[in-house]
Amino acid sequence: MGAWNREVNVTSVDGVPVLWADAPGPLRATLMFRVGHVDEKLPWSGITHLVEHLTLFPLGPKREYEFNGAVTTNRTMFVAAGTPADITGYLSHVTASLANLPLDRAATEKTVLLAEASSRSLSAGDVMFNLRFGARGCGLYRYKEFGLYHVPDAWISAWSARYFTRDNAVLWLSGPPPADLHLSLPAGQKMPDAGVAPLPLTLPAYAQAPVGGAGVSMVAPRSTALAMSTSIAAARLLKRLRYDKGIAYSVQSGYMPLDHERAHISLWTDAQQGHAATVLNDTVHSMYAMSTEGPATEELASEAAAFAHNLDRDEAPIAWLDRTAVRMLNGEPAQRATELIAEMQSVTTASARDAMAAALRTAIYLGPTDVPAPGGIHLYAKPAVPPVQGPVLPHVHAKLWKRPPHITYSGDGVTLTVNPEERITVRYDGCEAVLKYGDGGICLVGYEGSLVPINPAEWVQAAPAVQQILQVVSPQLSVPMPDEKTPVVMDLPNPSASRGRRGGGIPLDRWVGLGIFALIGIALLAFAFTQGSRVGAGPPVISLLIWGLIGFRILRRFL
C-alpha cells in the first residue's frame, strides 16, 4: 500500500455520513454519535454509558475480531477492527441492538458499571473540570454515575431512541465501505455541540485537592496558535522538571474543543510528595513566560515539522479520520491536513503568546492539599450562594463547640454552617441532585458542586426536616441509594475507639477525671473550713467558687 495521499473520502450509507481513507492493517471502523457525559444531568448521569454497554452485551466477551465501545465527554463510539465481513456484522449488530436494547440485562449491567466505577480513582482532570463547570456538563466526571442507581428501562430506551440516530452519527473506516454494509438507524435530531457554560468564577485562582501532582486548566478561544503554545509549554516544562531537575516523569497536556468557539487546555505533572510545590511553581512560571514572551520561532517551526512528519506514519490516516469525523459530528467544516500544516506554519511568536495570555486569564491551578497558593494567585472560591433563613437543626454534639455547626433550611434551600467563616448553601433552584440514602438522610448537590449532606444521626430533628425538604425539591432530582449511608459533616473521633472501656455510659478516662475533680474540690472545702477563716470570705472560698465554675463546664462536657 502506498503512502496516504492526505485526503479523506466522504460518502454516506443509509443516511449516515461515512468517511474513509486507506490505511494498512485490518479494516478499522468507528461509528460515533454526538452524545456523551455533557448531555446528561447529574441524576441520570451514566445513562449513555449504560446504552453503550447494553448495545455490546449480546456480542459476548470473545470474538474473532477486536471491538469495544466508549463514552467520552461529548461522543459515544463503537469501534472494531477485522475483516470487511467482521465490520459489516459488527455494525449491523450495533445498529440493531441500539433499536432494541437487551433491557433484561439492564439491572446486571448497572451493577457491572458501578463496579467499574468503584475501581476508578478520581483524576486531576476530573477535579479540574468540576472546579470549572460544577455539577454540570464536563463537571459530572467528579461524581458517580448516579443514573446507574435508579434509571428505569424506559428512560434507557428513550435516551437511545433520541440520540442514537442516523442524523446524529458519523462512521469512519480505514478502507472503502464494504458493499454489503448497512446502518439501519432511525432519523432524528442532530445534536449541536455541547454549550455548557463554565461557572462564574474569579480567575486565575489556585485550588487544592487530594491529587498527586500539580497543573493548570484554562478555557480560551480555539486556535491553532493556542494548541501549539500549549504543546510547547508542556515540552518546556517536561525538560525543566524531568531532565533538569529530575523530579517528574511526564507532563500531560490536553487541548479539548468544548464547542465551536472554546477549548479546554490543561497541563498536568505527576509528582512525588515533597516535589509538588516545586512542580506547581515551575508550572506557574512556565505559563507566565509563554503568555508574556511566547514560544521561540524555532519551537514553532519544530512543532509544525513534527506534525507534518507524523502524517507520514502508517497510523496517520486513522487519527486524521477520527479528527475529521469529530468535526463533522459537531457541525464544523472539514479541514485538509495540508490546510492545518499551513495554518501551523503561519503561527507567530506573537499570536501564540497572545493566545496563551488570553487563556491564562482563566487559569485554575491545582495542587495537593498541603501546597499553599503560589504568590499572587488567589485561592479558588466557588460562586457565592446566599444563605437561607429558617428553622435551625443543631448538631447532636453541639456542646463540643463554642460556635457549633448547624443546618438552616427553608422553602428556598439549605445552608450548612460549619463555622462562622464556612457556610455552604444549596438553593433548590440551583440544586442538581438530591441523593437519598438508606438511613433516611439526603445530600443536596448544588450546581457549582457544593454538597450539603443531612444525616439524621448528626443533626437534631433532622428526619422531619428531610421530609419537608423532599416535599419542596423536584422529584426528578432524586437519586435513591438505599445501600449507602449519608456522609457526616463533622468527622468526630469514635468515642468507643478512643475512650476505652465504659462504666455506666461514661468512658473510664472520664471517671478518672471526675475523681480528680472531686478530690480537689474536697481538699478546697477542707482548707476553707479548717483554717479558722469565716465562711464566705477569704482566698480559699474564692478558689472554691472558681473551681466550681470550671467544674460545671467540665461536668457539662463530660455528661
Added chain:
Amino acid sequence: MSTQSQAADDLESAARDLDAFIAGCDDDVWKRTVTNDGRTVAGLAFHAAAGSDVALGWICQILSGRPVHENGDMHDAFNNAEAERSAGRSQAEVRAQLERSTGRVAFFLRSLTDEELDRTAMHGIAGRDVSVGRFIANFGRHMRGHLESMRAALP
C-alpha cells in the same frame, strides 16, 4: 389536500412565523426567561426548531412498529437539559437549525404513504397507541405553541 401535505404546509407556515420572530428579537428579549416555562427565549426557540427532528425520530419508531418509550417526565427532563445547553445559542444558529429541521421534516411528511399513516404504536407521552396520521398534525402545533409562549414574554 392530503393529510401529509397539510401537515407539511402547516409546519412550514409555523416555521416562517418562528423565523420572523427570532429575527426580530433583540439581545434583551433573546436572553429573557419565558414566563410559565422557565426556559430562556433562546433555549425555547432552539427547542421549537429542533423539536421537529425529535418527533421525526418518533415517527420512524412508530413506522417500524416500535413503541415510543419517552413519557412526559422524561420528555421534560431531556428538554430541560437541552434548553440549559442551548441558552447561549445565537439567533443565527437557531435559525439555521430551524431551516434545516423544517426542510427535512416537511420533505419526510410529504413522502409518507397513506398506508404508513395508518400504522400505530404506543407513545409514552400520549399514554396510548397513536397513528402516524394523527401524530403528524402535531408538528406545526408544537412550534406554534412555543411561539405563542415566547411572544407572551415580550414587553
